[in-house]
Amino acid sequence: MHRLRTIGVAGYLLLLYGFIFLPVVTLVLFSFQEGRFPIPPFNGPSLKWYQAVFSDNKLTSALFNSLMVALISSLVSCLLGFLAAYGFARYRLPGAAPIKAAITAPLTVSYLIIGFGLLVTFNMIGVSRSLLTVGIGHVVINTPLCFAIIYASMGDHQLNIERAARDLGANDWQVMLRVTAPMLLPSIIAAYFLSVTFSWDEFIIAFLLSRFDVTLPVEIWSLLRSGLNPKTNAVGSVVFLISVVIVLLLEFIIFRRGAPRDRKS
Template sequence: MRILSWAYLALMFAFILLPVAVLVVFSFQDGRLPVPPFKGPTLEWYAKVLADRDLMAALGNSMLVALASSAVSVLLGFLAAAGFARARLPGSALLRGLIIAPMTVSYLIIGLGLLQAVNWIGLRPSLMATGIGHVVINLPLCFAILAASIGAPQQSALRAARDLGAGERQVLSLVLAPMIAPSLAAAFFLSFTFSWDEFIIAFLLTRFDVTLPVEIWSMLRSGLSPETNAVGALVFLVSVLVVVTLELLLFRKAAK
């Protein structure tokens, strides 16, 4: 039975990690095509990626959009969660459902709706429009994480702070935020990860200044190459660094 369990675990990890491993290995391919046999290793394609101005500009755009949209999503999610924790509103369950509803809707539908909305208000497709779109899809996630972290102990501490004369801004910034700091950081990191490699909304809401996933798609239109593998490996590396940072700073601290 134990052998079957280990075999199942090995197959599961192979199913998950094998595509990524192939991508990374053939990013070092010493040839024009990322297909067997492996002729590497070489760092030629990584050098080309780092020297490509369009790719580096797209990388900077992705970083900017991810950081800004994640910060706004966490702030709005925090305020919404704090509001629901303070008072029971009529139809609060319905209101919570409306906030979380975008999590159940296809990104394509959200992107098409946002494209029409930004055109209607006169906002051209741009990085700002993309950032707004990423807030729309990340805000429900942040709200769900933060609302779940505000339980009875936190609500009791908030009531005590108000009874002692603290203003609402002090209650939120000096009491609630430190108490749920791990959840705030988790919401931010997850939002950053989702925004970092999101394609559909970024494709629909950008025109000239594009994000990295859109630039990668443009490269793929001319066919696969080790250069696209190198870009994919770098994107994967950033995602791994975010997850490792989250593990080291939050989950390990919470386990102590």
């Protein structure tokens, strides 16, 4: 009985992890394909598709564009989110509930609708599409995210620390910059990196709001029109590698908290 359960558990784990990893393994494996199609049989390994990726100017500039949009738009999102969270958490504001709801509303609306709304608006007032408009769109979707994460980590227990700082002579800005922000740093960093990965990977808004300069997901999208191609595998693998490195760095450097087991008497 016990044995049977263990086998069942192990089998389920194997099946689910297999399912989860199947596409990724296929993607990475066939990025080393020698032939022209990323389908079995595998012949290789070869690095020629990686070469093709890095010598493709459109791809490398799209990669650069994506990074820029992600890093800068996330900075703006984090700043707006932090300030709003600070205002709501530290001041008693009558009628705050509908305003909070308005700020977090973009979280529950499809990116397609947000992107399309911006497209018609920019169209109407004659703003041309560019990386800037993409960035604006990404701030719209990431500000509520940053706000929610940072607001959730602002508890009352920090209130007295801030009061102590004020009591010792710090003014409002000094309290915010030297006490509140450093205390909230883990959640601010988490919000920033989550926002970076969302923006970096966002397709539909970037697709609708960009024109000549495009971001990486949009460039990959146009690559897909050529059908199955090991070059797409290679780009995908590079993007995956970059994301995984960022995530693992975050995990092992910033959020590594040695958690000794609770020893209660």
